[in-house]
Amino acid sequence: MGDVNFLQKAIAIVQQATEADNAKNYAEAHKLYIQSLEWFTTALKYEKSERSKATIKAKTLEYLQRAEQLKEYLEKTKNKKPIAVGGSKSNTANGANGASNKKVEDDEDMDPEDKKRNDSLSSAIVTTKPNVKWDDVAGLYQAKEYLKEAVIFPIKFPQMFTGNRKPWKGILLYGPPGTGKSYLAKAVATEISSTFFSIAPSDIVTKWLGDSERLVKQLFEMAREKKNSVIFVDEVDSLCSSRNDQESESARRIKTEFLIQMNGVGNDSDGILVLAATNIPWGLDMAIRRRFEKRIYIGLPEPQARAKMFQIHIGNTPNTLTPGDYKKLAEATEGYSGSDIQSLCKDAIMQPVRAVQNATHFKYIRAPCRDDPDVMREYVTPCSPGDKDAQEMTWMDIDPEKLKEPEITFSDCLKSIRVIKPSVSSKDLDKYVEYTRDFGQDGV
Numbered sequence: 001m002g003d004v005n006f007l008q009k010a011i012a013i014v015q016q017a018t019e020a021d022n023a024k025n026y027a028e029a030h031k032l033y034i035q036s037l038e039w040f041t042t043a044l045k046y047e048k049s050e051r052s053k054a055t056i057k058a059k060t061l062e063y064l065q066r067a068e069q070l071k072e073y074l075e076k077t078k079n080k081k082p083i084a085v086g087g088s089k090s091n092t093a094n095g096a097n098g099a100s101n102k103k104v105e106d107d108e109d110m111d112p113e114d115k116k117r118n119d120s121l122s123s124a125i126v127t128t129k130p131n132v133k134w135d136d137v138a139g140l141y142q143a144k145e146y147l148k149e150a151v152i153f154p155i156k157f158p159q160m161f162t163g164n165r166k167p168w169k170g171i172l173l174y175g176p177p178g179t180g181k182s183y184l185a186k187a188v189a190t191e192i193s194s195t196f197f198s199i200a201p202s203d204i205v206t207k208w209l210g211d212s213e214r215l216v217k218q219l220f221e222m223a224r225e226k227k228n229s230v231i232f233v234d235e236v237d238s239l240c241s242s243r244n245d246q247e248s249e250s251a252r253r254i255k256t257e258f259l260i261q262m263n264g265v266g267n268d269s270d271g272i273l274v275l276a277a278t279n280i281p282w283g284l285d286m287a288i289r290r291r292f293e294k295r296i297y298i299g300l301p302e303p304q305a306r307a308k309m310f311q312i313h314i315g316n317t318p319n320t321l322t323p324g325d326y327k328k329l330a331e332a333t334e335g336y337s338g339s340d341i342q343s344l345c346k347d348a349i350m351q352p353v354r355a356v357q358n359a360t361h362f363k364y365i366r367a368p369c370r371d372d373p374d375v376m377r378e379y380v381t382p383c384s385p386g387d388k389d390a391q392e393m394t395w396m397d398i399d400p401e402k403l404k405e406p407e408i409t410f411s412d413c414l415k416s417i418r419v420i421k422p423s424v425s426s427k428d429l430d431k432y433v434e435y436t437r438d439f440g441q442d443g444v
Ligand SMILES: Nc1ncnc2c1ncn2[C@@H]1O[C@H](COP(=O)(O)OP(=O)(O)OP(=O)(O)O)[C@@H](O)[C@H]1O
Pocket: 136, 137, 138, 139, 140, 175, 176, 177, 178, 179, 180, 181, 182, 183, 184, 277, 278, 279, 301, 309, 312, 337, 338, 339, 340, 342
């Protein structure tokens, strides 16, 4: 339902954009096209049908191209104004290219456009640790091993990575939606001491129309300066898809720049790991695919990992679940992804709230005090009308202080399993298995 709203919003904005465009109000049209692209990108993320995805992508490219044309036109007309600011720096393209050996952080005499890009990149640096530890990621042992190999060991034991032993420079995490690719990246950001850049392609493509490739270049320059950095690109397919006829000039330039930077030709790319994630690895440009030396399949979780996910997501919310119950829940959720189990747990956690909301009878009980478990006090809790202590009342009759909500039970979880179904079909999985056989390796 949410996806339909994103798409509707995108269409509504693009209609305004075309109206402004037709009325020759180009600045407004440009602004609206960019806004619509952001909504289209979000709609694309949540769209499940491959056909609709292709239509949205084609439309997005069309609007992107129009927005680029408008931007070019607006810049040309703006430059006609006789403003003598910046002298020889007025040509931003030359400014950026000539600055390759300069410190990117050297703001003093930085080209204003470079500075703007730099500021934007600074916001991509993850400064607040996401607080996802390796142990919070259930299963995916192999993937975690590779990531530790790539980011922890080279920093901690640089002496091990001399001669021909080089740390991995490009790791691609691919697999169905909701299997923990971004979550793993968060664990990397939490567990490393070095700089972590998190890049959303929509930012690169929509905010920097026309000079996106310079933004990519500057990103790598900045990462090189920081040393031992990780650049995480989520949904890398939308930045580096395989060539097609509808590809815009700017999309091609971004991709080329990415290739150059990942190659590290003429650059010292040691110390940078490019970590990327995608749901559609087969949509990636072949040359880009090759730059990711490790391509790790992040598949659906095994039963053991599913049991751990139930434990993680139910956490310390009061419950009566035993280790045996967690095992049974794992067995009952074959084919569920990590995010399916997360949604399922969210639903199960709400069951006691529903029980309170729907109860027609409550009873008085004595139970350990919330603030001091050594002290017993009186509470009111929902019960069946047949209970010998049942009293007819609703939640509205209860003193909030006295409410004792029921604990989550195994049967609450089973109820949620009946409602929440797996989001990945076995047909989808076949494609990943085939891709892994041809190009990847298992990370589970
Ligand atoms: N292995 C896991 N361990 C614990 N939680 C997980 C795991 N996998 C997924 N989850 C839960 O599911 C949520 C969604 O996962 P995440 O966003 O990482 O999926 P993704 O693979 O990046 O999906 P997409 O491809 O749609 O971006 C996470 O925030 C986390 O709560």
